[in-house]
Amino acid sequence: MIRSFFSRWFSLALLSVAVTVSQGVQAEDEEALVFSTAPTHSPEKTVQLYTPLVNYLSEVSGQKIAIEPARNYLEYTNNMREGEYDIVFDGPHFVGWRMEMLGHAPLVRLPGAIRIVVVVPESSSVTDIKKLSGKKVCSFASPNMLTMAFLQQFDNPVRQPVMLSVKGFKGLVECLKAGKAEAAVLRDKHWEKMDQAGFKLLYAPERSYPERTISITDEVDEELHEKLTTALLSEEGLAKAAGLLETFKRKNFVAASEDDYDGVGELLDPIWGFQLER
Template identity: 30%
Template sequence: MMNASLNRLVRSGLLVLVAWLGMGQVAAQGPLVLTAAPRENPEQGMQLYGPLAQRMSEALGREVQYRHPGNWLAYQRDMRNEVFDIVLDGPHLIAWRIHEIDHAPLARMPGQLMFVVIVPETDTSIQSLDDLVARRVCAVAPPNLAPLVLLSQYPNTIRQPMIHPARRGMQQAFEQFRAGECVAAALPAGFYNNILSDEDREGTRILFRSEGLPQQGFTAGPRVDEQGRQALRELLTTDGEQSTAPLLRRFAGDATRLIPVAQGEYDPHYLLLKGVIFGW
């Protein structure tokens, strides 16, 4: 009698284990999630990334769904919780995922990212970055790269500028600077050189210009195996691929394809997030 009861208990346990493993298998084979840094509203995001998700589905033989991340706080939370399988964003976040959650780089936009710190042309009290310590600098809030690149120039976290965050983008950061809310502004060089007008730039001078960082790119997480990652690399680096063309027009000018990522190219930029408290 005891043996029969024990056998039934073992069989029940095995059935539960098989069912649990089956559910795990279904979850593992469920749709992959493609996302990108929250620069667009949901409708714009679907228009930009929806066709790419479809082409990725075809390349992998497995459904890929685009999901808008909501906002920066939700984006960071879900990234840490490994909700996203395929992600497009900047070099510091790419490096973090490679270092922390087993993502692998797929391909990146051609070119480099550079940043400038500008000050009023007539302010002779600011001659070097040391003169910004404990003073307000206007910038988009971290984890935007512009303030992080600036803060990385100050090894002593006690002696740094104070970032005055602009919640509505680079234009607002510049306008706050021009209104005298800050003694300087940290901006992408492309925005300063190409988006601002000659009239806007008049009366400003560049205090600091960063070295180039690799452009933003795509990574894939552990739910995409190496065969799938290679298929995505081939898709993303195909010259003239229609699903990537809108992204390239927006982020990489005249480029016609993404390019391969060099071994270790993103690794050093993990340090941009090291020690960041507010915004990450």
């Protein structure tokens, strides 16, 4: 929701997060849209990466926008469910959930698509993904989208695989190579680039998902929606976003289509508090 930035800033300051006043706060009673993103970086790094773009969007739109980084996913998801964030940059499953539950609309996204693959050792006798029930599987920690898309294949919560959380795609491969698990959940593009010797594909669905996306609350009017979209796709906007785009190994944003997120929010159903109202 739109609210006083200083009230949120004060609570964040109490958490000892070093955020500077470079975000350009004008007055204590000024209302701001709150921008946040998935906590894949420290709060300090998040502010460093996103401040140039957020300040630019504030300037061209005439609407104050303030960055509010989350320290971890617990804080991030709690704030999200409570509608604390107005503009958010994160994965398509969160975007789909916000569209259904909070009335968000997608603005732009990173180019490309996300597809999951499940890989097993070449010697594995497992031929059906359902046979991984009760078996150890190397994956990223939930609510990572790849992990949630994998778990969607197991609708009985007592017959799910045992997920071994690791960090980084190299970590997934090393986890499986070390014999710690029966399978690993990867992204298709990493499977295609890696040395596949000793591994084979178990599961490679056709379904793809849109890349990381910026969405916005329905509390803003269409004019502001259009201003922000245009700014994000402009050359100047891309220049301001250069640091974060480099982080995600992309050169630009592309326009987002609402249809691409249809049903994607259901991936979060296993996470407490994210069950969609049906």
